[in-house]
Amino acid sequence: MRHVTIPVFIPELACPNQCVFCNQRNISGKQSQPGKEEVLKTIEDHLRTISQGSVIEIGFFGGNFTGIDRDLQENYLRLVQPYLLNGKIHGIRLSTRPDYIDQEILEFLKHYRVTTVELGAQSLDDEVLVQSGRGHTAGAVEHASRLITGSGLRLGLQMMLGLPGDSLDKALYTARKIISLGAEETRIYPTLVIRDTALELRFRSGDYTPLSLHEAVHQAKEVVKLFEEAGVRILRTGLHPSEGLLNGDNLVAGPFHVSFGELVATALWREKLDALLSKLSEDPQQNGGVCISVPAGQLNAAIGYQGANKKLLQKFYYPLKFVESPALAGRVFQINPLPGLNKRRSK
Numbered sequence: 001m002r003h004v005t006i007p008v009f010i011p012e013l014a015c016p017n018q019c020v021f022c023n024q025r026n027i028s029g030k031q032s033q034p035g036k037e038e039v040l041k042t043i044e045d046h047l048r049t050i051s052q053g054s055v056i057e058i059g060f061f062g063g064n065f066t067g068i069d070r071d072l073q074e075n076y077l078r079l080v081q082p083y084l085l086n087g088k089i090h091g092i093r094l095s096t097r098p099d100y101i102d103q104e105i106l107e108f109l110k111h112y113r114v115t116t117v118e119l120g121a122q123s124l125d126d127e128v129l130v131q132s133g134r135g136h137t138a139g140a141v142e143h144a145s146r147l148i149t150g151s152g153l154r155l156g157l158q159m160m161l162g163l164p165g166d167s168l169d170k171a172l173y174t175a176r177k178i179i180s181l182g183a184e185e186t187r188i189y190p191t192l193v194i195r196d197t198a199l200e201l202r203f204r205s206g207d208y209t210p211l212s213l214h215e216a217v218h219q220a221k222e223v224v225k226l227f228e229e230a231g232v233r234i235l236r237t238g239l240h241p242s243e244g245l246l247n248g249d250n251l252v253a254g255p256f257h258v259s260f261g262e263l264v265a266t267a268l269w270r271e272k273l274d275a276l277l278s279k280l281s282e283d284p285q286q287n288g289g290v291c292i293s294v295p296a297g298q299l300n301a302a303i304g305y306q307g308a309n310k311k312l313l314q315k316f317y318y319p320l321k322f323v324e325s326p327a328l329a330g331r332v333f334q335i336n337p338l339p340g341l342n343k344r345r346s347k
């Protein structure tokens with residue numbers, strides 16, 4: 001069944017915290033909190049385009065929902081109750097900070113039928129959290145996570161890659177902790193240097209070096225493998241490309257790519273397909289043509305972003321064909337010779 005989230009961005013205009021990477025208004029592209037009419041219009045506009053039979057949630061994103069004024073939280077939550085009652089939407093999710101969760105807050109959220117709480121964990125390494133100015137510890141993430149799962153709410157834990165003091169080993173540690181805390185969902189965001197942030201100052205003074213795009217894709221690939229193995233749903237890999245990121249106004253440096261998720265999917269398939277290349281004859285003339293069957297829905301990822309994987313394999317196999325097979329799942333593939341076309345393309 002298709003899951004769709006209608007996003008409502010609520011920037012934390014007066015957030016008391018000072019995460020070094022954050023200028024929330026620049027990241028989300030929003031400069032003010034949406035009023036009632038704007039929220040309703042967002043919902044109605046999305047509902048018109050969502051196919052029937054989908055599981056639909058409203059997601060209050062953009063900052064720290066349980067940190068905003070309680071009356072404002074209540075206004076937003078009340079606004080969407082009619083949609084839950086008439087069955088047009090099936091749940092509410094929101095994102096917030098781990099240190100803005102306690103039992104009373106969870107009871108309040110449950111009263112308004114919130115179904116999922118996503119915490120911006122970002123890292124479960126205390127040193128990384130300190131260097132990133134997060135203002136909470138890994139222990140706070142663990143405590144809040146246990147309260148959420150203990151309350152019967154679905155837990156999502158977001159993580160970032162390439163924060164100050166971070167490393168691939170620490171990212172893998174964070175992913176493993178997220179799994180062990182019972183998160184059913186995650187989002188993976190590479191750290192970008194956004195304009196008017198503390199990280200921009202550090203970057204300009206040479207005190208912080210962002211991940212290259214290649215490094216960020218590699219790290220994301222490694223944590224994705226852990227999450228997939230554990231059955232944690234990956235809701236997103238890479239930031240939503242807001243206008244300020246796309247036109248570069250808000251982006252100072254870092255591994256931004258409009259199709260970051262596709263690059264990661266390409267890398268995951270590339271790793272699988274590499275096994276083929278290692279088994280190839282030393283005489284490429286003997287490799288011939290092949291048809292590679294991949295699971296349904298994986299065709300584009302297997303072929304790769306801008307055909308990268310296909311182009312690589314075509315240097316060894318020609319002709320080369322990718323097809324979908326409903327009998328396959330995950331990232332399993334089958335390779336069969338293409339009879340009668342046993343001839344390598346000349347370059």
Ligand code: SF4
Pocket residue numbers: 012015016017018019022023024062063064097
């Ligand atoms: S990322 Fe940090 S600074 Fe930005 S809104 Fe969230 S808590 Fe506040």
